[in-house]
Amino acid sequence: xxxxxxxxxxxxxxxxxxxxxxxxxxxxxxxxxxxxxxxxxxxxxxxxxxxxxxxxxxxxxxxxxxxxxxxxxxxxxxxxxxxxxxxxxxxxxxxxxxxxxxxxxxxxxxxxxxxxxxxxxxxxxxxxxxxxxxxxxxxxxxxxxxxxxxxxxxxxxxxxxxxxxxxxxxxxxxxxxxxxxxxxxxxxxxxxxxxxxxxxxxxxxxxxxxxxxxxxxxxxxxxxxxxxxxxxxxxxxxxxxxxxxxxxxxxxxxxxxxxxxxxxxxxxxxxxxxxxxxxxxxxxxxxxxxxxxxxxxxxxxxxxxxxxxxxxxxxxxxxxxxxxxxxxxxxxxxxxxxxxxxxxxxxxxxxxxxxxxxxxxxxxxxxxxxxxxxxxxxxxxxxxxxxx
Amino acid sequence: xxxxxxxxxxxxxxxxxxxxxxxxxxxxxxxxxxxxxxxxxxxxxxxxxxxxxxxxxxxxxxxxxxxxxxxxxxxxxxxxxxxxxxxxxxxxxxxxxxxxxxxxxxxxxxxxxxxxxxxxxxxxxxxxxxxxxxxxxxxxxxxxxxxxxxxxxxxxxxxxxxxxxxxxxxxxxxxxxxxxxxxxxxxxxxxxxxxxxxxxxxxxxxxxxxxxxxxxxxxxxxxxxxxxxxxxxxxxxxxxxxxxxxxxxxxxxxxxxxxxxxxxxxxxxxxxxxxxxxxxxxxxxxxxxxxxxxxxxxxxxxxxxxxxxxxxxxxxxxxxxxxxxxxxxxxxxxxxxxxxxxxxxxxxxxxxxxxxxxxxxxxxxxxxxxxxxxxxxxxxxxxxxxxx
Numbered sequence: 001x002x003x004x005x006x007x008x009x010x011x012x013x014x015x016x017x018x019x020x021x022x023x024x025x026x027x028x029x030x031x032x033x034x035x036x037x038x039x040x041x042x043x044x045x046x047x048x049x050x051x052x053x054x055x056x057x058x059x060x061x062x063x064x065x066x067x068x069x070x071x072x073x074x075x076x077x078x079x080x081x082x083x084x085x086x087x088x089x090x091x092x093x094x095x096x097x098x099x100x101x102x103x104x105x106x107x108x109x110x111x112x113x114x115x116x117x118x119x120x121x122x123x124x125x126x127x128x129x130x131x132x133x134x135x136x137x138x139x140x141x142x143x144x145x146x147x148x149x150x151x152x153x154x155x156x157x158x159x160x161x162x163x164x165x166x167x168x169x170x171x172x173x174x175x176x177x178x179x180x181x182x183x184x185x186x187x188x189x190x191x192x193x194x195x196x197x198x199x200x201x202x203x204x205x206x207x208x209x210x211x212x213x214x215x216x217x218x219x220x221x222x223x224x225x226x227x228x229x230x231x232x233x234x235x236x237x238x239x240x241x242x243x244x245x246x247x248x249x250x251x252x253x254x255x256x257x258x259x260x261x262x263x264x265x266x267x268x269x270x271x272x273x274x275x276x277x278x279x280x281x282x283x284x285x286x287x288x289x290x291x292x293x294x295x296x297x298x299x300x301x302x303x304x305x306x307x308x309x310x311x312x313x314x315x316x317x318x319x320x321x322x323x324x325x326x327x328x329x330x331x332x333x334x335x336x337x338x339x340x341x342x343x344x345x346x347x348x349x350x351x352x353x354x355x356x357x358x359x360x361x362x363x364x365x366x367x368x369x370x371x372x373x374x375x376x377x378x379x380x381x382x383x384x385x386x387x388x
Numbered sequence: 389x390x391x392x393x394x395x396x397x398x399x400x401x402x403x404x405x406x407x408x409x410x411x412x413x414x415x416x417x418x419x420x421x422x423x424x425x426x427x428x429x430x431x432x433x434x435x436x437x438x439x440x441x442x443x444x445x446x447x448x449x450x451x452x453x454x455x456x457x458x459x460x461x462x463x464x465x466x467x468x469x470x471x472x473x474x475x476x477x478x479x480x481x482x483x484x485x486x487x488x489x490x491x492x493x494x495x496x497x498x499x500x501x502x503x504x505x506x507x508x509x510x511x512x513x514x515x516x517x518x519x520x521x522x523x524x525x526x527x528x529x530x531x532x533x534x535x536x537x538x539x540x541x542x543x544x545x546x547x548x549x550x551x552x553x554x555x556x557x558x559x560x561x562x563x564x565x566x567x568x569x570x571x572x573x574x575x576x577x578x579x580x581x582x583x584x585x586x587x588x589x590x591x592x593x594x595x596x597x598x599x600x601x602x603x604x605x606x607x608x609x610x611x612x613x614x615x616x617x618x619x620x621x622x623x624x625x626x627x628x629x630x631x632x633x634x635x636x637x638x639x640x641x642x643x644x645x646x647x648x649x650x651x652x653x654x655x656x657x658x659x660x661x662x663x664x665x666x667x668x669x670x671x672x673x674x675x676x677x678x679x680x681x682x683x684x685x686x687x688x689x690x691x692x693x694x695x696x697x698x699x700x701x702x703x704x705x706x707x708x709x710x711x712x713x714x715x716x717x718x719x720x721x722x723x724x725x726x727x728x729x730x731x732x733x734x735x736x737x738x739x740x741x742x743x744x745x746x747x748x749x750x751x752x753x754x755x756x757x758x759x760x761x762x763x764x765x766x767x768x769x770x771x772x773x774x775x776x
Contacts, residue, residue: 006415013416013633024412024634027394028401028587030711061451061589063629066612097611193630199416201449201589201632221609223485224454241451242581244589244632245401246412323418 002321009352010325011141011171011299011339013193013200016250017257020197020343023249031245037237039252044234046255047204050263051173051188053180055206058230061244064170064191067203068094070225071166071187075211077219078102080132083124083163085116085152089142089328094135094168101220103132112143112331113301115294118155125159132214133164139172142328144301144337145290146172153183164211170194170203174258175270175298175341186211192247195270195298197254197342201244207231270297272383273340273349279379280353281338283372284360289335298341301327304334308365316362322355346380390709397740398713399529399559399687399727401581401588404638405645408585408731411637419633425625427640432622434643435592438651439561439576441568443594446618449632452558452579455591456482458613459554459575463599465607466490468520471512471551473504473540477530477716482523482556489608491520500531500719501689503682506543513547520602521552527560530716532689532725533678534560541571552599558582558591562646563658563686563729574599580635583658583686585642585730589632595619658685660771661728661737667767668741669726671760672748677723686729689715692722696753704750710743734768 008015016024029035040059047057060070072094076082082103084095087110099105108124110116116136125131134156139146153165166187169178173188174195180188186208193200207215207227215228229240258266274297278288281302289301304310310326310333317324327335340349353376360367381387396403404412417423428447435445448458460482464470470491472483475498487493496512498504504524513519522544527534541553554575557566561576562583568576574596581588595603595615603616617628646654662685666676669690677689692698698714698721705712715723728737741764748755769775 008416008418010418010420013419013630015416021413021415024414025409026412027409028396028403028581030396030398030713031401031588032398032713033706033711061449062454062612063449063631065629066450069612100611101609191630193416193633199632199634200419200630201635221489223488224450224457225612241453242400242579242588243451244587244635245581246587246634246638247589247632250634318421323421325418325420 004321004355005351006321007348007351007355008323009338009340010323011337011341012191014197014339014342016199017197017254017343019257020250020254023253024199024246026246026249028245031242032238039248040237043248043251043255046259050258051180051206052178052182053206055180055208056231056234057204057206058227058234059239059243060203060205060225060230061201061239061241062203063200064189064203065093066225067170067189067191067205068168069097070205070227071189072098072103073101073220073222073225074227075164075187075214075218076101076103076133077217079104081106081129082133082135083108083131084135085121086110087114087116087137087143087145087147088112088140090140090168091137094137098135113145113289114291115145115147116152118148118151121152121155122159125156129160131160131163133166134160135166138167138169138178139296139298141171141299142331143289144296144299145294146176146296147294150179150183153185157184164214171341172296172298175266177267180206192251195341196251197257198250199247201247202251268384270341272380273344273346274298274300275383276346276349276376276380277338277340280349280372280376283375284356284367299337299339301335301337304336308363310336312363313359316359317355320355320358322352350376392709392743393739394709395736395739395743396711397726397728398711399725399729400579402585402727402730404585404587405642405731407645408638408642411641412587412634414634414637416633419630420626427636428625431636431639431643434647438646439568439594440566440570441594443568443596444619444622445592445594446615446622447627447631448591448593448613448618449589449627449629450591451588452577452591453481454613455558455577455579455593456556457485458593458615459577460486460491461489461608461610461613462615463552463575463602463606464489464491464521465605467492469517470494470521470523471496471519472523473509474498475502475504475525475531475533475535476500476528478528478556479525482525486523501533501677502679503533503535504540506536506539509540509543510547513544517548519548519551521554522548523554524556526555526557526566527684527686529559529687530719531677532684532687533682534564534684535682538567538571541573545572552602559729560684560686563654565655568594580639583729584639585645586638587635589635590639656772658729660768661732661734662686662688663771664734664737664764664768665726665728668737668760668764671763672744672755687725687727689723689725692724696751698724700751701747704747705743708743708746710740738764
């Protein structure tokens with residue numbers, strides 16, 4: 001036994017509530033039978049509530065990247081002009097998928113750690129076009145930044161009113177305020193292993209009427225990720241290819257838990273744990289990666305100070321049960337990231353900060369025991385309006 | 389409670405052994421961490437044993453159709469000449485994926501219910517070319533026919549020695565004798581929810597050195613299904629995109645069960661249950677769909693006689709706990725199919741035949757109680773060498 005609990009704090013897969021875990025052990029059913037159709041239709045209805053949309057929401061068996069591919073190939077044609085707004089590794093990936101399938105992609109890149117600037121988006125749109133689509137990332141997992149999607153979407157609608165707005169919301173949707181319809185988003189992608197508290201294997205994609213019109217003339221080659229085929233099957237509560245049935249069982253339970261807690265409460269909880277992580281890391285002397293105005297409430301990244309080497313640091317954390325993520329791309333070895341989405345509570349965050357205190361003390365860093373834990377707790381209470 | 393046990397007898401998803409089910413309830417782990425790498429490497433080693441190959445075996449998070457797409461887009465270029473041998477709906481699908489991505493596909497179709505004829509394959513290959521690839525289906529789930537892959541592959545090697553042989557072995561591999569290397573197969577695809585006794589969500593793809601050479605110059609667009617990216621990640625025990633972790637946990641347990649039973653015993657068990665199903669259905673007066681010489685030991689299809697309507701028949705079976713599959717494509721409403729792959733025992737088949745007896749009697753068909761159950765039991769015993 002360890003003095004600390006195992007604490008999986010990576011930005012997905014996230015730890016599962018017991019009831020969700022256990023649903024993964026159910027016996028299989030016929031995915032073409034009536035019980036499955038009832039299950040899928042009920043899941044889709046609840047996903048729509050959480051996406052805040054009346055658009056279709058389709059379920060695809062794949063990792064998040066497969067959801068992004070479905071959003072590109074189902075609606076675009078080779079040669080289409082696409083603006084790929086990117087603030088990190090996943091924005092780059094979204095743009096790269098579009099390029100791979102022959103879109104004419106203009107990348108608008110912002111420094112890692114910052115959010116996309118709506119004014120710069122306006123400028124970029126005015127400088128080119130006509131734009132078929134604009135790609136944006138709601139929550140950039142590699143840099144722990146949440147983009148101002150509402151403002152970015154408004155900028156697109158102002159300059160290029162007919163462009164499709166395709167949003168990677170894989171690692172944020174469900175955890176923080178998000179409005180698919182009110183913000184005018186055409187295609188929104190999320191993934192089961194993030195805020196949804198479910199094992200990986202499913203992605204959810206919402207599709208607006210404008211996007212379906214585009215699908216009718218889209219010429220990129222596609223088969224597995226053809227969302228039109230998914231829409232057709234969804235009419236009878238099915239998927240075109242055999243779905244990840246056990247993950248669907250888990251999702252059913254997780255959506256019930258989300259409904260019981262209430263969407264607004266889920267958002268408040270994520271705001272509180274986000275504040276707690278940032279305060280705790282700051283109290284430990286870490287410099288945060290993200291621009292504070294756009295810091296993500298689902299993942300936090302911090303620079304490793306001089307003399308704190310990633311491998312030794314991570315090894316010490318793992319020994320104490322805390323599993324965090326390293327940096328991606330250019331940030332590899334320079335930062336570490338803590339995931340706090342989905343099944344995450346304030347005690348789980350206090351545990352993580354407590355382990356970080358122990359690890360840093362073990363590694364000979366100057367740390368005042370308890371100070372960071374206290375700072376995290378205070379920040380959580382303030383976020384919840386329970387302290388000043 | 390029902391007088392009969394629930395009996396999921398569709399050709400995938402198949403029912404899971406308890407130990408496999410329960411592994412689906414495990415807590416998540418870091419898919420980029422050392423525990424996961426150990427798990428994946430151990431799974432891959434055991435998959436290779438079951439594929440009878442020293443080729444790479446890669447794990448992709450998708451339904452079987454996604455595995456077929458990965459086999460097309462990773463190795464071919466638009467314009468490549470491809471012979472698509474088809475004996476049913478899934479052979480048609482494999483060819484359609486190649487066409488979708490721009491291959492120059494010649495279809496060689498055989499009547500549904502029959503196997504592909506190696507002589508006809510030779511003729512078709514001689515009449516065209518040069519051939520970049522030949523597509524074939526090991527076990528055609530829509531017609532319950534198992535192709536003579538060894539003879540078909542030999543025919544290809546004779547006429548088009550350099551052609552890639554791409555095999556859909558989704559619904560048969562693991563259940564019946566199969567030799568990836570000895571038969572010279574370049575790419576072989578299988579799926580977790582079939583003979584592997586695991587929930588859907590994972591596909592396994594073996595790739596020969598000849599196929600890797602083709603991959604280096606393949607020009608079809610691809611991102612998610614790029615097997616080269618999967619090979620690179622597999623070197624460190626990972627997948628390029630977040631894998632279906634819970635299904636991996638189940639697969640780990642299922643491969644242990646297969647190892648404990650022994651591959652030869654698994655094959656014998658499938659031969660016995662296949663013989664039992666065919667004998668039982670024949671004793672009930674059904675006409676089987678498949679050419680007896682090539683009848684599948686993982687799925688059996690039978691025609692609905694005049695006056696036995698699919699919906700009423702299926703409703704009666706479901707009431708008694710037996711879930712079977714209907715016909716696909718042109719066979720919709722004309723046949724029904726019983727799956728018997730993976731976690732299937734002789735008692736489970738006797739249960740299915742017993743329920744069929746009850747249902748047919750309820751529906752007023754002339755059936756001698758017990759006769760079909762006896763016929764099935766005798767056939768199983770004969771297959772096992774325990775009766776003459």
